[in-house]
Amino acid sequence: MKLNIDYQEKFEQRHIAPNEQDTAKMLSTIGVNSIDELISQTVPPNIRLKNNLNLPAAKSEADYLNDLKQTASKNKVFKSYIGQGYHDVIVPGVIQRNILENPGWYTQYTPYQAEIAQGRLQALLNFQTMVMDLTGMEIANASLLDEGTAAAEAMFMQYSLRKNENAKVFFVSEEVLAQTIDILQTRAAPYGIQILIGSHETVNLDETMFGAIVQYPAAKGQIYDYSDFAGKAHEKGIKLTVVADIMALALLSPPGEWGADIVVGSSQRFGIPMGFGGPHAAFFATKEEYKRSLPGRIIGVTIDSAGNYALRMALQTREQHIRRDKATSNICTAQALLAIMASMYAIYHGPKGIKQIAERIHGLSVFLSQALESLGYKQENKFFFDTIKLELGDLINPIHAEALNNEVNLNYEGSLVSITLDETTTPNDVLTIIRFFAKVMGKNAHELDLDQIKSGISSHIPSQLQRESAYLTHPVFNSYHSEHEMLRYIKSLEAKDLSLCHSMIALGSCTMKLNATTEMIPVTWAEFSKIHPFAPIDQVGGYMQIFDELNKWLSEITGFASMSLQPNSGAQGEYAGLMVIRAYHLDRGDTHRNIALIPSSAHGTNPASAAMAGMKIIIVKCDERGNIDVADLKAKAEEHASDLSCLMVTYPSTHGVFEESIIEICEIIHKNGGQVYMDGANMNAQVGLTSPAAIGADVCHLNLHKTFCIPHGGGGPGMGPIGVAKHLVPFLPGHAVVDMGNEKSISAVSSAPWGSASILIISHAYIAMMGGEGLTNATKFAILNANYIKARLENSYPVLYSGSQGRCAHEMILDCRAFKAYGVEVTDIAKRLMDYGFHAPTVSFPVAGTVMIEPTESEPKHELDRFCDAMIAIRAEISEVEIGKLDAVDNPLKNAPHTASVVTADDWTHPYSRQTAAFPLPYVATYKFWPSVGRVNDTHGDRTLICSCPPIESYAEEVA
Known part of the structure; x- marks a missing residue:
């Protein structure tokens, strides 16, 4: 017998399910002789790619993981004290194994069919309850994309609620996180909102302002009493948003008790890995009176047909699918899986455990502060929770060098350094910091009486801001503290939800694909999960390699010149693409180009995103066959030629058809001075056969949680990178903290430079293991x-x-x-x-x-x-x-x-x-x-x- 030693198992055969015999039967039922014959009858010949995808040869699953280990080793897992909205965490094993790594949770769809989604609806209701308790607010949603975009949603909500239409100024404390300010500026520009950045202690509040936002604790760690500021704002009719640290709220007086109208923040500290920036679940809480203006999803209690307790998504009349450009937001994706993890973290630890964790973080921070002051350093934050700030002067460079020698990352700004402790920080970690600070001073840490310092530790939270109100009082947060109880609770909820583990979820436009186990495995590797998004660039070579390869591969697939990986949802990708088009027109002096043509068949996020980008929306008719009415499009493009910004088009159409006039449609738009934005929701029918560039588009977003296999996670996470033609590359999103390399970049659309970076690995794995031929075959099947x-x-x-x-x-x-x-x-x-x-x-x-x-x-x-x-x-x-x-x-x-x-x-x-x-x-x-x-x-x-x-x-x- 001759043996084949060159055999290598193909991942493609695991991903594409129909075998040869079944394929033949299916073709017979359809009435064609081959798949290629079917494709020729489906995809118009004038848009078919002439060449095969130029991608690396497909890797086996074993080879991919082995190679990725080498790539991962280029990421240096230093101890992070950078803070700035991101913190290392301890993910309880029972939550990591049974939720994050469990397809019974990560392959569920958004809970639009409530009867088979009661488990995750309950978990999300727990999340809302947790947020309301900790913030002291009356109502909360079921999560948003990240802290920065939640703050931007708060600004827009305040703007939409304003009673004085002439109020156009939004006050932003200079001590709000830099990435959040960046996103606020992005969102403000299309509406003509003026961002006024300054000190909350000296700003002159007046009637030109409709809203204000502050950070609690502030970006550099200081805790301020904002109650007087809140009172003054309300006297002027100004609503106040507070960006709050969820862990600090275990010890701090909740904003709802001293005047906040909206409280936002990130739940990342509650057991969600940093992952170089995401995904993380933001929270958004407000007053009951604003419930119909609240963006995102809300889980509400109701009854079923038998009168029993049941849950579903409430107040959906606010949503973009119904209200389109009049919706409260264009947000379609939440961060359900991560919100569920955060809620389970609160359930597992309970109020006592959360408080103990917060007290340990605060106690170690006070200990570090006093020890460094004993060495002669000046710690500038009088009141703080977890962050101390030191003015180092000429010692900044030696401290930086010693920190790196000890594999420690601190946060540097000029001659200032801030140090933020977290749940993972141990007394030994603090001693390491003390030792190298002492060394730079020419001293020995052993000379300090650390026991005496430890015995004198007391709270550095102002007495009037020390929390007295109870939180997490509901029995659900006080019943499952042993692992066995927690495991059973998680499984009891999982059993109520239908996922891809049970059966096909054949959702049109939502592409519920296989989320292969091999694609998922690396997400929880420490080399990827424990990296801070603002870590020095020379410590993240592995991530940079993955981003570079993914950029090249997605550019090849789309036919575009380059990608931005920053948008962390499909709807956010739409918005980013439109803002890039807007910047292109502005750069050319075409300040008047603000009209978006959108077919009547478009996904609801299209007009909602266009409205957010400050565009005027003109609807284009569809004919009786569901295609864009080319005559109507041409007439409207010509009528508005001087003001035309773009066309938003989905391809294949939302009606499930490859429109044969698509090239003509794009040419009409270009002839009249506009750009073509292609919604990438249906890329699963394009990859390898045609491309956005082939049809004539200038920009598109890709739903990586659809075509490229990132799981839906019960309603999030998602990723929505955008690809652009060469003339739009200079305008791709930048970032306030990390240099993204484009001089004309729009400001950030997400908090982290590369969005939800850790899950980009999933799409990288999918493409690497499928190869060009495999991806093309996936489209055909x-x-x-x-x-x-x-x-x-x-x-x-x-x-x-x-x-x-x-x-x-x-x-x-x-x-x-x-x-x-x-x-x-x-x-x-x-x-x-x-x-x-x-x-x-x-x-x-x-x-x-x-x-x-x-x-x-x-x-x-x-x-x-x-x-x-x-x-x-x-x-x-x-x-x-x-x-x-x-x-x-x-x-x-x-x-x-x-x-x-x-x-x-x-x-x-x-x-x-x-x-x-x-x-x-x-x-x-x-x-x-x-x-x-x-x-x-x-x-x-x-x-x-x-x-x-x-x-x-x-x-x-x-x-x-």
């Missing part, structure tokens, strides 16, 4: 799987749009509007799918009364068939309602989903069987997933809005 579902379902449901040869792209829209005639809504189909073990496709977007289906290339034929069988069976149930065989009101669709408690109850009064309710097809018995609640009552929840954990008695069984 995504199109194959979608067209197979279309072929199986089109006799049961009308497919709303298709290409000129009857093909869809990687997704399709099924028209369910006709079913309303006999009382069946598209929502009923979505809920009934839960009884069959599936999450619904995208409901009523982009067309009301429809579902949009996208299977991805990672789903095997048998899973596609299970889904199709379920949809066909549901169609048969609809027919039975239509002919009167099933009651119009009391039927499986209207009563769905059916919980185990309902199906096993002693009383069963429905005119259909329990078998029909719970096990409508044979396979369901094997794969059965039980929804934990019946259909939720949204109206009840919005009418009696409760956004924190209610008394334990009201849901005792739910948290047992």
Whole structure:
């Protein structure tokens, strides 16, 4: 027997599910002879790439991890005392293993289908409760992207709430973190908001101001009593935002008690790794009266169809999907997975444990301060929590050198140095700092009476700001402190949620792809997770290599000149791309170009982002086939030629079709002086076959949490890097703290220079292991799987749009509007799918009364068939309602989903069987997933809005 010693397993074969035999059957069902024939009928020939992707050869999973270890070793894991909004943490093992590293949590989708998302909804409600308790505010959302963008959202909320329309000034304390000020300036520019930076102690507040923002504790560590400032601001009708340190709030008087209108910050200190900048969950809390202006998602308590406790996302009428350019924000992605981790950290430690951690941090900081003062250094912060500040003069360079010799990073600013301690800091770490500070002074640390210093440690928090109010009083924060109890609580919530572990989640426009284990493994390596985003550049060679390679690979895939990896969500990528276009026009003196043309089919974040970028939105019609009406586009582009900024277009279209006129569309925009922004939501149908540059776009964002395999995490994290053509490269986002190398850069759009850097590794791994051929095949199989579902379902449901040869792209829209005639809504189909073990496709977007289906290339034929069988069976149930065989009101669709408690109850009064309710097809018995609640009552929840954990008695069984 001849042996093949050159065999190497291909990751592509693990990622793309259909095998050769199944592929042949699927092609036969579709009615084509090969995948290439299908692609030729789907993708217009004039946009097809002429060359294969020029990417490195695909690596095996083992080889990739081995090579990445070498890359990771180029990152130096020094002890970080830089602070500035980022802190090293101890991630409890029970949380790291069972949430962060658990696909049962990280592969869930955003909880739009509440009945099969009760676990993470409860965890997010816990997060909101935690935030409200610690900030002293009345309502909180379920997280935002990062601290800086949360502050920017607060500024915009204050601006939108102002009563004096002539008030255009926003006061920013000079002691707010530099990256936050950078983002505030970015967000302020399109609205003509004037940022006034100064001292809160000397500023003259007046009626021209609509808002103010301060940091608590301040950027260099000082704790100020802002209560008088808050009072003066309110006298002038000025609302106050406080950026607060969540760990410090365990010891500090909460802002809600001394006058804050909004409190924002990062929950990163609660067990979320630094990861060179993210992902981290920001928090946003405010007063009850502002609840309808609150940006982001809010989890609220309601009841289900049986009157039992249930949760869902509340007040969704504020959201961009409904309000579009009038939405409270363009934010579509939260940081759900990280918010869940932070809430679990608070649950695991409880109020006593959190306070002890905060006291240890503060105590060690006081100890360090007093020891350094004993050595002769002057510590300038009279009141502080975890940060001391020293004026070193000529000693700054020797201290810097000794710190590096001890593998320590401090925060330097001129001759000032600040030192921020954290949860990981030990007494020995403090002694190390004391020793090298003593050495520079020519002294010996052993000469200090450290025991005497330790015995004299007392709080350096002002007495009037020492916290007296209780927090984390709800039983959920006081019940699960042993690991066994914590493990069971985590698992009890996980069991209530459907994820990719259970079945396909065929969401159109959302691309729920395989998040391969090998892609995920490196995220928690210390060489990546324990790096501060402002670490010296010579300590982060591994990250720089990954960014450089990812930049080149994504540029090759998109056809663009360069990428910015900074935007940390798709919606933020949209905004960043539009701000780059805006900067380009301004640089050319075209200050009047502010009109964005947006097709009526566009994703809701498109007009919301355009509004945030200060643009005037003109809607372009779509024709009866769902394509952009080229004549209408041309007329409007010519009418507004002198003011045209850009076109926002999704390709393939949001209707799931490769529009054949796309090149002409882009040429029309360019001819009239505009730029073309391509929404990259549907890149899963482009990679390797066409590209944004090939169709004529100038900029696009890429949803790395869609096409490039970063997990959705139950509603975040996401990443939305932007790629741009050569003429736009100089305007890519910069950063106030780290030099990004572009002279004409717009200011920052995210707090960290490279956004949520640690999860960029996931996309780097995916591309490296797939290679150019594998990525192209992934696109082909995504199109194959979608067209197979279309072929199986089109006799049961009308497919709303298709290409000129009857093909869809990687997704399709099924028209369910006709079913309303006999009382069946598209929502009923979505809920009934839960009884069959599936999450619904995208409901009523982009067309009301429809579902949009996208299977991805990672789903095997048998899973596609299970889904199709379920949809066909549901169609048969609809027919039975239509002919009167099933009651119009009391039927499986209207009563769905059916919980185990309902199906096993002693009383069963429905005119259909329990078998029909719970096990409508044979396979369901094997794969059965039980929804934990019946259909939720949204109206009840919005009418009696409760956004924190209610008394334990009201849901005792739910948290047992």
